[in-house]
Amino acid sequence: MTLGRLGNVGEEIPVIRHEGRVLDLRSLTADIDGAFLASDGIARARAAAAAGELAELAGAAEMRVGTPIARPGKVVCIGLNYHDHAEETGAAIPAEPVVFMKDASTVSGPFDDVLIPRKSVKTDWEVELGVVIGTEARYVDSPEAALAHVAGYVLSHDVSEREFQLEKSGQWDLGKSCETFNPLGPDLVPADMVEDPQNLGLRLWVNGQQHQNGNTSAQIFSIAYVIWYLSQYMVLRPGDVINTGTPAGVALGIEGQPYLRDGDVVELEIDGLGRSRQTMVQA
Structure with a gap:
């Protein structure tokens, strides 16, 4: 179901x-x-x-497949949350979760076009496990108690513009909040239908060539820890989405790898959560 x-x-x-x-x-x-x-x-x-x-x-x-959640209150993201992704980008393994936000209006359908921003030369891909909050999480007592606040899980594409994110002002949100930059779905899979969210394979292809092939077991900070941690600083409300990080294989981490261009097709999947496909279109 x-x-x-x-x-x-x-x-x-x-x-x-x-x-x-x-x-x-x-x-x-x-x-x-x-x-x-x-x-x-x-x-x-x-x-x-x-x-x-x-x-x-x-x-x-x-019918068109829309986002499985309507109007999330916020989209909270965790950066550098896989050992191999941190290593490929030359970043130190973080001592605490790296937190940033995406404009919630970036959420779009899993088969909708993604708009490459004007003046963008470094639009990048990131397959991620999305966590949808089901009950209010405020100062959760421990990581062990955190998963009780999860409604379900979704396939999420955390599209990023690396020049905007890293080279201009250093404000990550500017490279993450461009229009259509968070395709979500196709489905919301209830938490009790996912046997172990900490052991899910994630994969991504660009124009048929596989670039990402990871597993949530390789996360630096577990899903439960991330929810607990975030709840100490902000209230997580029903319908909020948490993007939990991406494994290695993004364009940023591959020497000479071209970034996304008009007409490119990105396909993503996570075990048990379905598959999505987006065509890149110049804004």
């Missing part, structure tokens, strides 16, 4: 994929958002599907 949103931008329909069928959730909720998650929406959707209370969505296969 997974959850998603189908339809044109701004007109997405909340759905649940259950036993090979796509079921319409509009009798249960207007959208899959923070309010839905906070009100035990996933459990309610699962129960309604199992009871046969939801109608099948006609034409679902032909």
Whole structure:
């Protein structure tokens, strides 16, 4: 069972994929958002599907796949969270999580085009495990208690413009918050459907050539630790998204590797979370 949103931008329909069928959730909720998650929406959707209370969505296969979460309050990101990625970029292994934010409006559909910013020469790719918060996390007592606040997991593409990020002002957010720079989905996979989020393979291809092939087991700071850590400094609310870092294989870390250009196609996947595909288009 997974959850998603189908339809044109701004007109997405909340759905649940259950036993090979796509079921319409509009009798249960207007959208899959923070309010839905906070009100035990996933459990309610699962129960309604199992009871046969939801109608099948006609034409679902032909619909655009939207972001699985509507309007996240914030997107919090962890940089340099894989040993091999830190090494390939020449960065020291961080003693504490490296935290930055992305404009939440960067979140776009998993098959939508990604806009290369004007004057960009270093637009880069990063496959990441996204964590969606389900219950408010404020001063969580310990990492061991942190995963109880997770609604589910998503495939996330943390697109980055390296010149904006590192060479101009040194403000990471400027290279991370360009329009369409966070394709998300296709599905929100409930936390209880992911046996071990700390052992998931992540892969990424550009124009059919594989560049990234990692596993969340190689993270420097675990998902649980990251949630606990962030909760000591900010309140994590239902619907917020945390991007947990990328493994080695980004253009920044490969000598002579060209960055993304108009017409390039990026494909990504994470074990059990699905696959996405974006075409790069010059803004």
